[in-house]
Amino acid sequence: xxxxxxxxxxxxxxxxxxxxxxxxxxxxxxxxxxxxxxxxxxxxxxxxxxxxxxxxxxxxxxxxxxxxxxxxxxxxxxxxxxxxxxxxxxxxxxxxxxxxxxxxxxxxxxxxxxxxxxxxxxxxxxxxxxxxxxxxxxxxxxxxxxxxxxxxxxxxxxxxxxxxxxxxxxxxxxxxxxxxxxxxxxxxxxxxxxxxxxxxxxxxxxxxxxxxxxxxxxxxxxxxxxxxxxxxxxxxxxxxxxxxxxxxxxxxxxxxxxxxxxxxxxxxxxxxxxxxxxxxxxxxxxxxxxxxxxxxxxxxxxxxxxxxxxxxxxxxxxxxxxxxxxxxxxxxxxxxxxxxxxxxxxxxxxxxxxxxxxxxxxxxxxxxxxxxxxxxxxxxxx
Amino acid sequence: xxxxxxxxxxxxxxxxxxxxxxxxxxxxxxxxxxxxxxxxxxxxxxxxxxxxxxxxxxxxxxxxxxxxxxxxxxxxxxxxxxxxxxxxxxxxxxxxxxxxxxxxxxxxxxxxxxxxxxxxxxxxxxxxxxxxxxxxxxxxxxxxxxxxxxxxxxxxxxxxxxxxxxxxxxxxxxxxxxxxxxxxxxxxxxxxxxxx
Numbered sequence: 001x002x003x004x005x006x007x008x009x010x011x012x013x014x015x016x017x018x019x020x021x022x023x024x025x026x027x028x029x030x031x032x033x034x035x036x037x038x039x040x041x042x043x044x045x046x047x048x049x050x051x052x053x054x055x056x057x058x059x060x061x062x063x064x065x066x067x068x069x070x071x072x073x074x075x076x077x078x079x080x081x082x083x084x085x086x087x088x089x090x091x092x093x094x095x096x097x098x099x100x101x102x103x104x105x106x107x108x109x110x111x112x113x114x115x116x117x118x119x120x121x122x123x124x125x126x127x128x129x130x131x132x133x134x135x136x137x138x139x140x141x142x143x144x145x146x147x148x149x150x151x152x153x154x155x156x157x158x159x160x161x162x163x164x165x166x167x168x169x170x171x172x173x174x175x176x177x178x179x180x181x182x183x184x185x186x187x188x189x190x191x192x193x194x195x196x197x198x199x200x201x202x203x204x205x206x207x208x209x210x211x212x213x214x215x216x217x218x219x220x221x222x223x224x225x226x227x228x229x230x231x232x233x234x235x236x237x238x239x240x241x242x243x244x245x246x247x248x249x250x251x252x253x254x255x256x257x258x259x260x261x262x263x264x265x266x267x268x269x270x271x272x273x274x275x276x277x278x279x280x281x282x283x284x285x286x287x288x289x290x291x292x293x294x295x296x297x298x299x300x301x302x303x304x305x306x307x308x309x310x311x312x313x314x315x316x317x318x319x320x321x322x323x324x325x326x327x328x329x330x331x332x333x334x335x336x337x338x339x340x341x342x343x344x345x346x347x348x349x350x351x352x353x354x355x356x357x358x359x360x361x362x363x364x365x366x367x368x369x370x371x372x373x374x375x376x377x378x379x380x381x382x
Numbered sequence: 383x384x385x386x387x388x389x390x391x392x393x394x395x396x397x398x399x400x401x402x403x404x405x406x407x408x409x410x411x412x413x414x415x416x417x418x419x420x421x422x423x424x425x426x427x428x429x430x431x432x433x434x435x436x437x438x439x440x441x442x443x444x445x446x447x448x449x450x451x452x453x454x455x456x457x458x459x460x461x462x463x464x465x466x467x468x469x470x471x472x473x474x475x476x477x478x479x480x481x482x483x484x485x486x487x488x489x490x491x492x493x494x495x496x497x498x499x500x501x502x503x504x505x506x507x508x509x510x511x512x513x514x515x516x517x518x519x520x521x522x523x524x525x526x527x528x529x530x531x532x533x534x535x536x537x538x539x540x541x542x543x544x545x546x547x548x549x550x551x552x553x554x555x556x557x558x559x560x561x562x563x564x565x566x567x568x569x570x571x572x573x574x575x576x577x578x
Contacts, residue, residue, distance in 0.1 A: 345443065346436050373437075
């Protein structure tokens with residue numbers, strides 16, 4: 001159970017690592033130099049056996065837990081699960097959380113200047129695959145002196161990175177935690193991403209991706225993309241519980257011409273605007289494409305069992321009952337492949353009304369199970 | 383640990399691979415791991431049990447046996463154990479088939495409904511037995527497929543399942559008097575080691 005007074009990490013500070021040597025990308029290009037911005041929580045132990053890597057999802061970044069300043073209203077995006085006494089316990093683990101290459105929160109991305117032209121990369125930024133992130137994270141691990149992760153952990157797109165880690169660097173991963181994820185996206189899932197990209201690209205301010213050079217941003221398109229995405233991350237029930245048909249303004253009385261605004265409308269608009277003010281459109285396009293292109297087993301003859309046979313780590317897989325974007329069935333496919341590949345695996349489907357976004361919350365069963373599993377990570381109690 | 387589990391431990395080879403169907407809080411798998419270096423996996427559906435078993439460092443998969451076991455490859459375990467769950471599954475016969483497809487051998491334990499106390503209860507009161515051991519009313523019970531020792535052995539015969547060993551236990555460490563001679567009447571819990 002949660003302690004009565006929840007301890008927090010307090011103020012955390014991002015750091016930046018510069019990488020001079022180019023990275024060979026899946027697309028064939030050599031990319032670099034580049035920067036990765038990251039945060040760490042907790043202390044690395046003497047034999048460097050307690051390091052945990054957090055891989056972020058589509059709209060995530062390095063700031064996973066704690067606060068940047070006293071004035072911050074909100075903590076990092078996964079503060080519910082990272083911190084002292086929490087499932088990813090910073091009293092025990094040295095947690096590394098980075099902003100992926102191509103991101104827009106400090107790591108080199110489409111909004112960064114292209115050294116050849118001095119102008120923002122924009123649409124010329126190379127396309128990235130999940131494996132490119134994994135390889136760049138490996139370099140960060142080398143830089144931090146981490147030869148082996150006690151655990152690589154991620155939800156959604158982050159879970160894809162965690163699985164890829166287990167296959168690309170099997171000797172560097174002790175435990176792999178895959179939450180609300182999939183071995184590949186379904187057609188429906190790709191379709192939603194395409195709507196998001198289309199919304200951005202059809203905004204006149206998108207300017208073929210060169211909006212920064214023209215000092216504008218496709219705010220409308222990005223907001224619309226986020227609104228669509230946001231709906232898919234919630235469940236019907238979650239939206240009903242949160243908003244129902246409550247009105248924010250106007251009435252539906254007869255004899256009243258005033259148009260009404262539902263709470264859900266204003267919420268979506270707020271979410272869209274918030275997002276478009278803080279996220280780069282080209283990064284959004286790049287990351288949704290990385291999601292679409294990911295297919296864990298493609299290079300293993302489309303056989304997930306053959307893919308996972310490479311892994312040497314133990315797995316924890318978690319899904320949420322009302323998640324329809326990354327449904328429990330997708331997680332069970334991961335588990336079945338792991339069972340068939342004779343890998344150690346634990347799996348639970350958490351009853352939750354919150355849809356895909358449930359993975360960000362500290363739901364009691366989720367939190368307890370996650371914490372129970374983490375006890376065995378990093379040479380803990382057996 | 384429950385008596386039936388204490389008995390079946392010795393049938394598990396050290397260092398072998400064991401699948402426990404309905405593993406509860408993982409006490410048995412933990413025991414096998416700690417004392418016999420067994421590599422185990424447990425299936426369970428109760429959320430609290432899953433968390434408890436995972437906190438013991440075990441590999442536990444949330445899966446309902448009634449929805450099949452097709453995700454487990456043929457002969458991928460040395461032993462498949464199902465302790466006190468046979469009477470609670472929808473298709474006990476199919477689960478037995480699956481156990482012997484997945485494992486080299488199976489171990490099954492179940493409460494013997496042919497025990498004289500059950501018969502006496504039903505015979506004298508004319509009602510479905512309720513006891514400390516089987517505390518549920520007929521209309522609200524996880525136990526939907528009670529059987530007797532003789533029923534189970536008849537099913538094994540029909541299916542061509544070989545009974546490699548059997549053990550009849552009572553409520554205490556001591557084997558109940560007469561259970562060897564007349565198990566269907568005197569065994570409280572029946573334990574079978576089965577193969578194809």
